Amino acid sequence: MAETVAERVVRVFAEFKKLPPEEIKMETTFEELGLDSLDGLNLIFELEEEFDLTVPDNQIQEMKSVEQVVAGIEALLEAKEKGIDVTAEAAKEFAESQNSER
């Protein structure tokens, strides 16, 4: 049976931290794994490679636990399936939010 998204995320976490996969739980946070911000970016990069997608800058802040990463990746995979360029969308959204503040 093919690996689920959650299983693939756990595998990437486990390889990154050199831990057995069973020690990575859904509720495990980056903080609990001792990951600082730069480690976190490196881990996100590994996930981008695993799933062949790009996580927009503004979604990084919403990825602080395994569960949040799985949710974020699933949403990005769905967007990719539909052919939505999330990076362009995020840039557009940001530009609009800036304009509305002026």
Added chain:
Amino acid sequence: MKRVAITGIGVVSALGNTAADFWKTLSAGRSGIAPITKLDVSTLRFQNAAEIKNFNDNEHFDEKELLWLDPFSRFGIVAAREAVADSGIEFDKENSGVITGNCLGGKMTEDELFYKLYAEGKQRHQPVAIPRAMSNAVSSHVSMEFGLTGATFTTSTACSSANHAIGQAFWLVRQGTLDAAIVGGSEAPLCFGHLKAWESMRVVSPDTCRPFSKDRSGMILGEGAAMFVLEDLEKAVARGATIYAEIVGAGMSADAHHLTMPLATGAAKAMKMALKDGNLQPEQIGYVNAHGTATQANDTMETAAIREVFGAHTENIAVSSTKSMHGHTLGAAGAIEMAATVLGMHNNLLPPNANFNEKDPECDLDIIANEARPAEIEAAVSNSFAFGGLNAVLAFKSYK
């Protein structure tokens, strides 16, 4: 110990290609940040930078010279020429040197070579890439141009490179090792491979640089150079030179903590050491030109560091980050910000912090929001804090 005067200034930046144009744009609070035009960045997550405009290489160099010069050298040499002409100094060539800061070396030269090699498969390349790309190219070219044979070198400490260079040069002039020095920094970071590396670090803003503003969204890269003539103040007075300000102190420290997360105690230590080195009391400082990158991490850290150093006097200190206008020029940052600081002191007009929209309770400083502030101050400091936790702070006194 000699007193050290700043008698010449040269600037090439997104705000203008002379010190006068730089000051005019800076003091008007106009930002040089705009869409990148030098290369196609449509596939990057950020599109803006502080680019130099209307810099005509052929006005400054002939074709043969250009072959040997990466853009970072072109900017540095042109700024050095302006500083020397502005100063009017006749160098004691045996005892004068050139000390510059630079972070990246000739990245644009390397980027082009690597593209031709890896992408286009070209196996033959012009033989000038190595001397074009070395970080010390500006020091070497400027020393040759003016025939200066005293201590000459380049420091490379990421975003603190220029402040480390200028601080070291100041000490050498103060202790009499050098009679005079051409000092500063230059950088040309706008090539695709390097911008891609910045993109992956996720610290570059998708639109503009808003230091200390609650809605800040990261840094904006800039290219440029600033150079100065430092000399024995007594000799400068004797020859009737214009003295923009006196450089009185330098402080340097390491966080010994983390490659990219800054530590307030390290930044505060460098500021305290600059004050001590300059025999200044915190109460004498009226302006801080902040490192102010507009990243979440730097600006709150720097606020805490300023408060630690200045205590209750913090309320009386005006603060701005001029990176909001000339961008973060990495190895040139300390030099361009020294130009902003010293020209501000000389003109009794403190440069503003552009793009400031909203106060951040975590950055509770007296930010010079958007408009320059007339003020006569006694002394100022200019901060640079680098990735790698290496800090360098310069202290200046007004000379009237």
